[in-house]
Amino acid sequence: MRTLVVDHPLVAHKLTRLRREETSSATFRLLAEELVTLLAYEATDNLTVHPVNIVTPVSPTTGVELAEPKPLVVPILRAGLGMLNGMVKLMPTAEVGFLGLVRDEESLSASIYADRLPHDMHNRQVFVLDPMLATGGTLVAAINILLERGAKDVTAICLLAAPEGLARLEEVYGSSDAKVTVVTAALDERLNEKGYIVPGLGDAGDRLYGSV
Numbered sequence: 001m002r003t004l005v006v007d008h009p010l011v012a013h014k015l016t017r018l019r020r021e022e023t024s025s026a027t028f029r030l031l032a033e034e035l036v037t038l039l040a041y042e043a044t045d046n047l048t049v050h051p052v053n054i055v056t057p058v059s060p061t062t063g064v065e066l067a068e069p070k071p072l073v074v075p076i077l078r079a080g081l082g083m084l085n086g087m088v089k090l091m092p093t094a095e096v097g098f099l100g101l102v103r104d105e106e107s108l109s110a111s112i113y114a115d116r117l118p119h120d121m122h123n124r125q126v127f128v129l130d131p132m133l134a135t136g137g138t139l140v141a142a143i144n145i146l147l148e149r150g151a152k153d154v155t156a157i158c159l160l161a162a163p164e165g166l167a168r169l170e171e172v173y174g175s176s177d178a179k180v181t182v183v184t185a186a187l188d189e190r191l192n193e194k195g196y197i198v199p200g201l202g203d204a205g206d207r208l209y210g211s212v
Helices: 009-019 025-043 081-090 137-148 163-173 204-209
Strands: 002-005 049-055 060-066 072-077 098-103 110-116 125-129 153-158 180-184
Touching: 009 025, 025 081, 025 125, 025 153, 025 180, 025 204, 072 081, 072 137, 081 125, 081 204, 098 137, 110 137, 125 137, 137 153, 137 163, 163 180
Parallel strands: 002 180, 072 098, 072 125, 125 153, 153 180
Antiparallel strands: 049 060, 098 110
């Protein structure tokens, strides 16, 4: 398993504005989209491409295009939806699937309530969007589904990660043959007794869409 904490002034700046409790939902959504685009640039450095012959206004040349099958982007509902626009803005030809997972606040385990994913993902590169890597339970459940369906490799893009969540993923995938990567804007201090990231930014879903 590989972990990449993106160290860039713009990433740190936008994340700081996200963390502020006075940031409105409208501003939070815009910042999240911009931040994801920056993270996605780093997360897509190993995309599979193939050579293609083209003609410029000056001469023929050889370039590259994304190879088939197309990459698959999977936002984890509901908070992951706030990251989707930032991802597809950078990679508009990717296909999009949806996965709904809900975490039990007492057991902290995740269960599926919505599955809109291809049944066959062999040789697919998959990018999972989940704002907060806290305990790791939700992300492990999502990644297991993708790998079981044949995903070639899985990259999780998270706004924030906690050491406990990364340790959980390392425990599950560290010694396996699965190609799993986590890309995040910051590694925070710890989880509190409720399983929230500290200092964190609160509940990402509520910050994005309100606490309905």
